[in-house]
Amino acid sequence: MTSQVPSPYGSSNGGANLADILERVLDKGVVIAGDIRVNLLDIELLTIKLRLIVASVERAEEMGIDWWRDDPTLSSGARRRELAEENERLRARIAALEGQERRGEREELE
16 A cells, blocks of 8 residues: 655646746736735834735746846846946046146146
8 A cells, every 4th residue: 555645736647836836927927915004093104015026037028027127236238338338427527627627728828
């Protein structure tokens, strides 16, 4: 006689395993939303609004969510763009300062 322990995520007889469930969640996406409010004598002390979306990157982009592309801490491309923009600003500032200095020198000669 063999005993069979039930699997918490299904079994090979037609049920879903953990990988299948995770694949479905990432493919379809899951939204969890909730608000937590702490009041004391009708005075609102604290409000926490929770919005959580669990989805694959491809699914999130289909939904129009792509904030990680422009975040320099998460995207090397965004970091390079940020450095290039900073470089341009600094070069323009140096050019303006050098131009100011040259004008001052000419005025002293005149």
